[in-house]
Amino acid sequence: MNNLKLGVEVVSAHNLLPKDGQGSSSAFVELFFDGQRYRTTIKEKDLNPVWNESFYFNISDPSxxxxxxxxxxxxxxxxxxxxxxxxxxxxxxxTSFVPYSDAVVLHYPLEKRGIFSRVRGELGLKIYITDDASIKSSIPIPSVESHEDNFRVSHEAKPAKLVRMHSASAAQPVDYALKETSPFLGGGRVVGGRVIRGDKTASTYDLVERMYFLYVRVVRARDLPAMDVTGSIDPYVEVKIGNYKGITKHFENRQNPEWNQVFAFSKDRMQASVLEVVIKDKDLVKDDFVGIVRFDINEVPLRVPPDSPLAPEWYRLEDKKGxxxxxxxxxxxxxxxxxDEAFSDSWHSDAVTPLDSTPAASTVIRSKVYHSPRLWYVRVNxxxxxxxxxTGKNRFxxxxxxxxxxxxxxxxxPVQARTLNALWNEDLLFVAAEPFEDHLVLSVEDRVGPGKDEIIGRVIIPLSIVDRRADDRMIHSRWYNLEKPVIVDVDQLKKEKFSSRIHLRVCLDGGYHVLDESTHYSSDLRPTAKQLWKPSIGVLELGILxxxxxxxxxxxxxxxxxDTYCVAKYGQKWVRTRTLVDNLCPKYNEQYTWEVFDPATVLTVGVFDNSQIVEKGSGSNKDLKIGKVRIRISTLETGRIYTHSYPLLVLHPNGVKKMGELHLAIRFSCTSFVNMLYTYSKPLLPKMHYVRPFSVMQLDMLRHQAVNIVAARLGRAEPPLRKEVVEYMSDVDSHLWSMRRSKANFFRLMTVFSGLFAIGKWFTDICMWKNPVTTILVHILFLMLVCFPELILPTFFLYMFLIGVWNYRYRPKYPPHMNTRISQAEAVHxxxxxxxxxxxxxxxxxDLVRMRYDRLRSVAGRIQTVxxxxxxQGERVQALLSWRDPRATxxxxxxxxxxxxxxxxxxFQVVAALIGFYVMRHPRFRHRLPLVPVNFFRRLPARTDCML
Incomplete structure (x- = not known):
């Protein structure tokens, strides 16, 4: 028998809005849950009423x-x-209900019911789940009292309404839907995007649950005794708490070693109350004991930033007897x-198994922050x-x-000329990263025969001396002497009156945004040249829970x-959490911050399995992808904390598969609201993308080169961010042909035009007089607009305004997430x-099938992209009034x-004349950059973020 009940204790209210015209109110509370309704008593003339009344709801289906x-x-x-x-x-x-033992009284701020309602104050509630059989359910009040109550009970208390709210517009299985949570974070419990009765002084790491660690910094030792017969010692330090221990590297023949390593032990996993720091002598057979220092964990001081780091002290060694x-x-x-500042560089006890004796210097499990290199376009004319x-005589x-x-x-x-001079005048584009390690190498080659080329001359230009430009100014060309690639006859050189030379125009273009990722998921739209950067408009905070x-x-x-870790990418900053070993429900609780320069950008968070933790071997296996989440910044309300559990969906050869759920806390804070609104009117990309645009083929090639460069640079960091991780986070294969993607894009297009189809069907019904009353009203409206044409445009814009205001109540309450229905990933062949x-x-x-197959995939990939x-574009039109981007709407x-x-x-005649003259204006009065409405439109969100 199901004895599970929901207990709600209505404690008190504070600072309610006066409603009786005498500066007071007679308040009472009504509770609705699972088709049941309860009501408190009425507190007469009290803006701060106290009830202390408890109610118990039956839970019909605990699942x-x-x-x-x-x-x-x-x-x-x-x-x-x-x-x-x-x-x-x-x-x-x-998802916010807790057991009775964890329940506390929380004061929730009262919310509005509509945009025109006025509320204030807060209500204190204690909510919990109990299975106590001795508790009897409360007696509900009659369910029929007014039409308003009937509507509320039948529409607001149904669970299906909540499921639709947490899914995308195209419904998908509940298991793949987004789940809103109310976790306890550093600032308190988060409910409805707000922190309820939290620690108001907590400003650091307030988007994650506070985790306490015992930090041990082993700095150095001195005057260690000689342990070997030769009078030497090979010392290392073993830090041990219970079954967990960390080991420093050892030094050979050194009595005054210096380690400077930090160990972090999670307090949740501690199984002992004594910390032992032991110095041992490395030996071939058995390591010798040198000395020990013991600490009582209960007496270790607490340090919370911004406190200064704790100063290390000298401790005398003791033997086993003390x-x-x-x-x-x-x-x-x-x-x-x-x-703590030492957190990222520490050895973590939750990253190893108990009694693990691997060296503490393992770098593949640490959390790190990476910065991708600044990328430049190299234009060679x-x-x-x-x-x-x-090389051959008697030929050109x-x-x-x-x-x-x-x-x-x-x-x-190739140029087939009848002279010894050649003219090409071709532009070649490359991508280079700072600091420039590679040189620009140009070689003039002669095609002697099929498959046989010989070098005529070569020139090497260091990229560090190449001119840089941040605008569309002209770069002067230069002549470069070609060097002979091989040693030639000295007498032949004397006979030659002129040396071969080449005419080039080379520059580093910094006025572009180097597309190191797909333009649909771009996380940074700034140009490369720093002098063109604008001030930031806000701060993005991410808590990986x-x-x-x-x-x-x-x-x-x-x-x-x-053995999982998370990677988050936004702009030039990549972050990686620590790897939690042997854990299918890892708790990271790490928080990171980015500056935001444009709201039309996307944050990407991925989860990977660390395949470099191996017992033996080189660790050359690829890290496996578990799933990722994309969140567009413009869909986030300013100042609100979003706490959701995102499904990790990955495509496999046998279909879509849910690999787990990732719990995130996100907050976008605006530093300058005016600048953020002004950003919507600016071009999406830097000026150079419109003055000197690239072709589609060039963009694909440059994007591929940029991703390879970023992957190579981040792969050289410590710990390395592997190439497969960078490619998965950058969606490098999004342009390849896929029947599933093509069908998904087609159905997206049909959804966009479904509104036009509905209007056409409605107009057909009007013409067929299916509803005479509606048809007569449409005829009257048509006659009014014909007689007064000046009312057409005001009526249209007023109608758009009213639709937007009406849709405000249905605006999304959650960030967008990947949708299996939109992606056509559920019933794929x-x-x-x-x-x-x-x-x-x-x-x-x-081979013939391969050739045709590749050609078909290449062409179809272009069609798919178009x-x-x-x-x-159609989805952006729909986003104008759907409140997906609340500021834009x-x-x-x-x-x-x-x-x-x-x-x-x-x-109306004046308006029509102005529009006509503006459209047909002289080219002298046209600007080369896009118009303000175009820039605004291109920043609107599309459902591309929801695509797998």
């Missing part, structure tokens, strides 16, 4: 509890008319949180060459120029397990998945209202 909302309404009782007026409401989801011996060890021991000397050279920067190689077209239900990615000791996971070029036989772009409907008022007082 459905996370999707059952608790709605709490506060009303003022009007005795004279026997009616009530609204004072505020609170809506809580089932007597002082020769030698001293410098240590610093303190208790801190993950906000090969103009001409003079006095080319071919069939010359072309090969340009190389690192692994990037491009060639001009935990992951639950992860799928095992490997086997260890005959059981499935995973196995053959289509085999095609999508096939390599490019294909590995299928025979269809997706068209769908994205507010700006748009405000402009619609202003336009409606202006057009109402302005004659």
């Amino acid at each position: 459905n509890l996370p999707f059952l909302p608790l709605d709490v309404y506060v009303y003022n009782n009007v005795r004279a008319t026997n009616t009530r007026s609204f004072l505020g409401k609170i809506s809580l989801t089932g 007597e002082k011996i020769k030698g001293e060890l410098m240590l610093a021991v303190w208790v801190g949180t993950q906000a 090969v103009i001409e060459a003079q006095d080319l000397v071919p 050279p069939d010359a072309y120029v090969k340009v190389q920067i690192g692994h990037q190689v491009m060639k001009t077209k 935990n992951a639950v239900g992860l799928h095992p990615m490997k086997t260890r000791d005959g059981r499935g397990t995973s 196995p053959d289509e998945m085999d095609e999508e996971f096939d390599t490019f070029p294909t590995t299928r036989n025979p 269809v997706g772009d068209v769908a994205a 507010a700006m748009f409907i405000t402009c619609c209202l202003v336009a409606a008022l202006v057009l109402y007082v302005t004659p």
Whole structure:
């Protein structure tokens, strides 16, 4: 029998809004849950009423509890008319309910019911789950009292409403939907995007749960005794608490070693109350004991930033009996949180298994912050060459120029000229990263025969001396002498009157945004040149809380397990959490911050399995992807804390698979609201992208080169961020052909035009007089607009304004997430998945089929991209009034209202004349940059973020 009940204790309210005209209110509270309704008593003439009344709801289906909302309404009782007026409401989801032992009284701020309602104050509630059989359910009040109550019970208390709210517009399975949570973070419990009764002084790491660690910094030792017969010692330090121990590196023959290593032991996993720091002598057979220092953990001081780091002290070594011996060890021991500066460089006890004796210097498990290099476009304009000397006599050279920067190689077209001079005038584009390590190498080659080329001359130009430009100014060309690649006859050199030379124009273009990722998911739209950067408009804070239900990615000791870490990417800053070993429900609780320069950018968070932690071997296996989450900044409300559990969805050859859930806390804070609104009117990309645009083929090539450069640089960091991680986070394969993606883009396009189809069907119904009343009203409206054409535009914009205001109540309450229905990933054919996971070029036989197959995939990939772009434009039109970007929608409907008022007082003929003259204006009066409405439109969110 199900004895599970939801207990709600209505404690008190504070600072309610007066409603009776005498500066007071007679308040009572109504509670709605799972079709049941309870009401408190009425507190007459009291703005700070105290009830202390408890109610118990039956939970009909415990498995459905996370999707059952608790709605709490506060009303003022009007005795004279026997009616009530609204004072505020609170809506809580089932995921925020806790057991009775964890329940505390929380004071929730009252929320509005509509945009025109006024509320204030807060309500104190204690909510908990109990299975005590002795508790009897409360007696509900009659469910029929008014039409308003009937509507609320039948519509607001149904769990299906909550499920739709947490899914995308295209419904998908609940298991793949977003789940809102109310965790306890550093600032308190988060409910509805606000911190309830938290620690108001906590400003650091307030988006994650505070985790306490015992930090031990082993600095150095001195005057260690000799342990070997040769009078030497090979010391190392072993830090041990219970079953967990960390080991420093050892030094050979050194009595005054210096380690300067930090160890962090999670207080949640401590199984002892004594910390032992032991110095041992490394030996071939058995390590010798040198000395020990013991600490009582209960007496270790607490250090919380911004306190200064704890100063290390010298401690005398003791033998096993506790007597002082020769030698001293410098240590610093303190208790801190993950906000400590030593956290990222520490050895962590939750990253190893108990009694693990691996060295403490393992770097593949540490958390790190990476900065991707500044990328420049290298533009090489090969103009001409003079006095080319071919290797063969009695022939003119069939010359072309090969340009190389690192692994990037491009060639001009061969020129068959009847002289020793060649003219190309071709532009070649490359990507280079600071600091410039590779040189620009140009070689003029002569095509002697099929498959046989000979070098005529070569020139090497260091990139550090190449001119840089941040605008569209002209770069002067230069002549460079070509050097002979091999030793030639001295007499032949004397006969030559002129040396071969080449005419070039080379520059580093910093006015572009180097597209190191897909433009749909770009996280940084600034140019490379720093002098063109604008001030930031806000701060993005991300708290990576935990992951639950992860799928095992490997086997260890005959059981499935995973060694997971998270990677977050935004702008040039990449972050990596520490690796938690052998844990399918890891708790990271790490917080990171980014500056935001443009709201039309996307944060990407991925989860990976660390395959470099191996017992033996080189650790050359690839890190396995578990899933990722993309969040567009413009869809976040300013100042609100979003705490959601995101499903980690990955495509496999047999279909889509949920690999677990990732729990995140996100907050976007605006530093300059005016600058942020002004950003919507600026071009999406820097000026150079419009003055000197690239072709689609050039963009694909440059993006591929940029991702390879970023992966190579981050792979050289310590610990390295591997290439497969960078490629997965940058969506390098998003342009490849996929039948699934093509179908998804097609259905997105059909969804965009579904509104037009509905209007056409409605107009057909009007013409067919299916509803005579509606048809007559449409005829009357049509006659009014014909007689008064000046009302057409004001009516249209006023209608758009009213639609936007009406849709405000249905605006999304959550960030967008990947949708399996939109991605067409649920019922995909196995053959289509085999095609999508096939390599490019294909590995299928025979050769003729491979050639045609590759050509088809290449062409279809372009079509797929075009269809997706068209769908994205239509989705941006829908986003104007859907409040997906709350700032953009507010700006748009405000402009619609202003336009409606202006057009109402302005004659239609004047407006039409101005529009016509503006459209047909002279080219001298046209600006080369996009218009303000175009810039605003391109920043609107599309459903590209929800695509797998």
